[in-house]
Amino acid sequence: MRRVLPHPLVSAGLFILWLLLNQTLAPGPALVGVAVAVLGGWVLAQLDPGRPRLRRPGVALRLVGVVVKDVVLSNIAVAGIILARRRQGRAGFIRVRLVLREPQALAVLACILTATPGSAWVEFDAAEGWLLLHVLDLGEEEEWVRLVKDRYERPLMEIFT
Incomplete structure (x- = not known):
């Protein structure tokens, strides 16, 4: 079959x-x-996407909660920018060096970052581990790097590796 x-x-x-x-x-x-x-x-x-080995289902559930919260808050922030016709900063690109290399985990990270309004996964250099991310309201670049690494990459590494 x-x-x-x-x-x-x-x-x-x-x-x-x-x-x-x-x-x-x-x-x-x-x-x-x-x-x-x-x-x-x-x-x-x-x-042949392979079978992901999911570990730590509790971490996965927490990550889902974090992502849902971030998507809701980002929707509100982006709607505020658009409806008020004001810019709260500047849009731009940032580079984040990722330790994560598991293809399924990278796909989940791409979905998370692109589904969150105000940010978009642009490119990933697999050889060097650099992620190029576009952000609508850039602010402090280090804050975005820390957000991607601590909020998303670290739990994904626990779940997939």
Whole structure:
């Protein structure tokens, strides 16, 4: 069964998403949805993302809480900047040297930083470990470096390594 559906949950999710987007259970679109779901599972298998080894579920739950809080507070801050039509500082790029090298953990970090309004993961130099981050309200660069390393990188290292 693993040959046909190497990632059954991904395939099921793709099939359900296809049906929801098409808003029909008609046989034609459903058959195309099955094909998309199976092909999507095969493509993911070819990418071979590997199986992440998650350790410390308590740390993972705390990190989720921190990220939710940061996203809410960042939304409020960005909305304040936009609605008041004022700039509280300057936008800019910062470089953060990361110790983290686990691909799945880096992907989670990229999602966290990009999902948080006011910041965006721009580039990562895997050879040197440099992260280029764009920040809407830069302020003190060292504060941003400390935030990324202490709030996000350290827990991700505990969870994934």
